[in-house]
Amino acid sequence: MHVLTSTEMKEIDKKTSTDFGITEEVLMEQAAMAIVGEIQKDFNKNSHLLFMVGTGNNGGDALAAARILHNEGYENIEVCIIGDENKGSRLFKKQLNTLKQFGFLDFFEFNVDFKNHVSTADCIIDGLIGIGLNGNTNDLIKGVIDIINTFKRGKVLSVDIPSGINANTGEIMGNAILADKTITFGSVKLGHIFFPGREYSGTIKVAPLSFPKSLFNISHRELVTPEMVKKLLPKRPKFSQKYDYGNVLILAGSSEFPGASILSAIGAQKVGAGLVKLITPTPLSSYVLNHEPGIIYKSLMKDKFSLKDFDLISKELKKASVIVIGPGLGRSDETMQFVRNVVEYSRVPIVVDADALYAVDSLSLRKNIVLTPHVGEMKRIVRTDEINIRQNYEYTEKFAKHKRATIVFKDATTIITNGERTYFNITGNTALAKGGSGDLLTGIIAGLVSQGLDVMEASIVASYLSGRTAEIISDEITEYYATPLDIAKNLYKAISEVLNV
Numbered sequence: 246m247h248v249l250t251s252t253e254m255k256e257i258d259k260k261t262s263t264d265f266g267i268t269e270e271v272l273m274e275q276a277a278m279a280i281v282g283e284i285q286k287d288f289n290k291n292s293h294l295l296f297m298v299g300t301g302n303n304g305g306d307a308l309a310a311a312r313i314l315h316n317e318g319y320e321n322i323e324v325c326i327i328g329d330e331n332k333g334s335r336l337f338k339k340q341l342n343t344l345k346q347f348g349f350l351d352f353f354e355f356n357v358d359f360k361n362h363v364s365t366a367d368c369i370i371d372g373l374i375g376i377g378l379n380g381n382t383n384d385l386i387k388g389v390i391d392i393i394n395t396f397k398r399g400k401v402l403s404v405d406i407p408s409g410i411n412a413n414t415g416e417i418m419g420n421a422i423l424a425d426k427t428i429t430f431g432s433v434k435l436g437h438i439f440f441p442g443r444e445y446s447g448t449i450k451v452a453p454l455s456f457p458k459s460l461f462n463i464s465h466r467e468l469v470t471p472e473m474v475k476k477l478l479p480k481r482p483k484f485s486q487k488y489d490y491g492n493v494l495i496l497a498g499s500s501e502f503p504g505a506s507i508l509s510a511i512g513a514q515k516v517g518a519g520l521v522k523l524i525t526p527t528p529l530s531s532y533v534l535n536h537e538p539g540i541i542y543k544s545l546m547k548d549k550f551s552l553k554d555f556d557l558i559s560k561e562l563k564k565a566s567v568i569v570i571g572p573g574l575g576r577s578d579e580t581m582q583f584v585r586n587v588v589e590y591s592r593v594p595i596v597v598d599a600d601a602l603y604a605v606d607s608l609s610l611r612k613n614i615v616l617t618p619h620v621g622e623m624k625r626i627v628r629t630d631e632i633n634i635r636q637n638y639e640y641t642e643k644f645a646k647h648k649r650a651t652i653v654f655k656d657a658t659t660i661i662t663n664g665e666r667t668y669f670n671i672t673g674n675t676a677l678a679k680g681g682s683g684d685l686l687t688g689i690i691a692g693l694v695s696q697g698l699d700v701m702e703a704s705i706v707a708s709y710l711s712g713r714t715a716e717i718i719s720d721e722i723t724e725y726y727a728t729p730l731d732i733a734k735n736l737y738k739a740i741s742e743v744l745n746v
């Protein structure tokens with residue numbers, strides 16, 4: 246599913262009408278039917294439905310839905326219009342007239358009584374502002390939203406996007422409706438998938454309406470879905486052997502951070518890599534054997550990697566189908582030089598993580614190199630303290646383009662981009678906000694690349710699977726308790742779920 250900006254949605258809306266003859270009126274009627282469908286799932290004809298209506302087309306959708314339900318015999322509908330009706334959009338005015346023509350009379354003004362209406366409503370339908378939000382909510386709308394958020398008793402259903410949420414960033418513009426459910430049209434918008442918009446939207450439903458599918462290709466951004474992951478998962482034909490599933494070489498660890506390398510190796514193995522070879526400076530063989538004896542292990546018997554180790558491992562570099570470099574390396578000058586040499590002289594795909602991210606700054610990279618920073622690392626490698634970098638997918642896209650590499654920006658909404666195409670992964674929870682989950686992800690990406698996926702595909706599948714596994718096991722053992730090792734050991738749960746979609 247594409248993830249749209251408000252401008253892209255408006256463009257699709259316009260073209261649907263000009264190029265395909267499906268007018269805005271038709272789309273609005275369909276949007277209204279979709280809203281009605283959601284309301285009918287949870288509320289009956291006696292339910293108190295309070296429609297909060299702005300004077301744009303978002304309000305038009307809400308008015309049309311109120312009319313359809315009124316016509317269906319819903320008896321306890323109230324409509325409150327916020328703003329100057331005379332200055333409303335063409336379709337808002339048209340919908341208001343039509344509603345009146347259907348004999349609907351229960352309008353009320355926004356006044357001191359408003360709290361009472363809010364506190365008795367079973368469902369508040371938020372049709373105040375949609376993707377036409379411009380700047381921060383004004384005083385009038387702000388007051389209305391505050392009262393709804395404070396005094397609501399029943400559920401809140403937002404039309405298209407919670408009023409006050411920026412559809413392009415998910416930011417709260419002044420204040421915003423905290424919805425239980427949002428019904429959006431055509432496709433999701435960026436504001437639905439970035440926090441805090443993602444939280445404010447509640448459960449998101451997408452009504453396709455009659456938009457021609459081809460128009461969505463104006464967007465180069467997509468949401469990672471289970472169907473997408475299923476299609477990408479490497480095939481495992483019966484007539485195959487370990488050499489068909491690649492050779493992952495992991496260069497990681499130091500005396501200071503021994504555990505990270507093992508998590509990467511386990512990650513690669515648990516998603517099906519043929520051979521996983523782990524080389525660490527310090528000896529770790531008892532740990533490796535304990536956790537996964539199938540890992541081929543070698544120690545250089547020293548504290549940390551340095552440039553002279555490059556010759557020692559050059560044979561391994563040649564055999565590898567994918568290299569992981571970074572987890573637990575430390576950031577000494579010698580190690581950074583070693584990293585640069587590996588990155589410069591290898592041609593196979595490389596997953597660059599953690600400390601190694603700081604070494605590749607000066608290098609010109611290539612598409613089959615994937616950098617996997619978390620927020621702190623991202624801020625440091627792009628040298629910015631810009632606080633909204635987490636929602637700033639354009640910044641990440643530009644950075645990927647500039648580095649000519651693939652970036653996996655790990656966050657609550659993970660951004661996977663090569664600067665031309667961008668994917669957002671929204672699986673996962675706070676179980677992943679723990680040391681080691683990045684090391685695991687790195688290994689999973691490499692394990693998938695070794696089986697033939699390109700780095701972009703592997704990053705999509707890896708992010709989805711590790712996030713989904715975190716969700717599944719947190720239901721059993723909680724987000725507090727679940728560790729990266731628990732996630733590694735339970736990856737099969739997300740894999741089998743995906744295989745069965």
Ligand SMILES: NC(=O)C1=CN([C@@H]2O[C@H](COP(=O)(O)OP(=O)(O)OC[C@H]3O[C@@H](n4cnc5c(N)ncnc54)[C@H](O)[C@@H]3O)[C@@H](O)[C@H]2O)[C@@H](O)CC1
Nearest residue numbers: 258273300301302303374375376377378379381382383405
């Ligand atoms: N784009 C599409 O394809 C479709 C759009 N539809 C609806 O149309 C909506 C977009 O309609 P519009 O473009 O008319 O815009 P909206 O109705 O989303 O917003 C414009 C209204 O919000 C008010 N407003 C904007 N910024 C404000 C602020 N900062 N403080 C207070 N009030 C503010 C304006 O005064 C105006 O009344 C969508 O969100 C959706 O609900 C649907 O009819 C279905 C088809």
Ligand SMILES: [K+]
Nearest residue numbers: 371374406408
């Ligand atoms: K809304």
